[in-house]
Amino acid sequence: MNFLISIVRFYRNINLMVSILIGLLIGAGLGLTVPGLTFVSILGKLFVGALKAIAPILVALLVASSIAKSREGLGKKFRTVIILYLFSTMVAAVVAVLASQMFPLVLQLPEASAGQGGAPDNIGDVFLKIATDLMSNPIAAITSASYLSILMWSIIMGFALRRKASPGTIDIIHELANVITLIVHWIIHCAPFGIMGLVYTSVSESGLGIFTTYGKLVLLLVGCMMTVSLIVNPVISSLLLRRNMWPTLWRCIKGSAVSAFFTRSSAANIPVNMSLCDRMGLDEDFYSVSIPLGSTINMDGAAITITILTLATCNTVGIDVSLASALVLSILATFGACGASGVAGGSLLLVPMACSLFGISQDISMQVVAVGFIISVVQDSVETALNSSGDVFFTATADYYNRKNSDRKES
Secondary structure (H helix, E strand, O other): OHHHHHHHHHHHHOOHHHHHHHHHHHHHHHHHHOOOOHHHHHHHHHHHHHHHHHHHHHHHHHHHHHHHHOOOOOOHHHHHHHHHHHHHHHHHHHHHHHHHHHOOOOOOOOOOOOOOOOOOOOHHHHHHHHHHHHOOOHHHHHHOOOHHHHHHHHHHHHHHHHHHOOHHHHHHHHHHHHHHHHHHHHHHHOHHHHHHHHHHHHHHHHHHHHHHHHHHHHHHHHHHHHHHHHHHHHHHHHHHHOOOOHHHHHHHHHHHHHHHHHHOOOOOOHHHHHHHHHHOOOOHHHHHHHHHHHHHHOOHHHHHHHHHHHHHHHHHOOOOOOHHHHHHHHHHHHHHHOOOOOOOOHHHHOHHHHHHHHOOOHHHHHHHHHHHHHOHHHHHHHHHHHHHHHHHHHHHHHHHHHHHHHHHHHO
């Protein structure tokens, strides 16, 4: 018994990225040398099954809790930074759409086949499909993983709780969301075994060629994130302030992105960002609110991940995505990304919600989530670096803008 406890403790002390990489290598090695091991493949199926079971509940509670607990009366002082956070996330999703159109990817999924689901042809059909999906019974929506309906009812529930519920009731909902988040963390800690099984199955069936697809997916994701970080965001900031903001961006990358890359947690990087804001001479009363707020709603990297994986899924099952559908996807990815905070792999768990827009089943979309976990060693690190450094960058932008407007009024 003590031996088993020692093994568990040793496993928990290993960095998750390292253990995922080890699982990936073991799975690939077994797939090449010993194909046909059923029990290894089952590990992958169990991992995907656990994610499928918990994801609808997670989305429902996170969104409802987030709205119910949201600050009221942030005031005009924070309006600029909130707009910057949401606008940059929306633009990041659009960049991901354009990149996916330029470099379309097809994933290798065991259960995927052409003709599953379908994209609406025009903007009217898009909104008709959304309206139809929204009207699902909320309990049935959770049991059948109808994510659009889950999202709508969670938003309604959140606003209703904020308006009528007592603080104690809201705290209970928040604690339930924390409990589900903890369960997700437990599942994520089993990811190395699940990934070993998934990679084993893929390599057994398709050979090492599967890693070519993974490599292209990583390049597309990282390319979009770097484009948003180094070009799009500083352009937005520079146009707003009418000054060169690249030096400020570089300072944010050095002071925030590097540590966020290794911690892979925007929340864990909040103290680093606070210290950086202090060194940059920003208003403490301002950044003490905007930095925690940014770790919740400034999710450029998450929006990119959700959009690219969703469009890759559409390509895999043979769905031709119209411009109208792509624009609606960008909006959905923007608001979905805001619910991804605080959860390891949170952006990946929201891919099924975006896929539901195109009628893609959860069985298929969860296989894509599993692919996301395989490449998360790189994807999640770069995503967190983009999100966290953006918190400081747009906080600085909004602070400079507020000071500029204040000076104008005084003069």
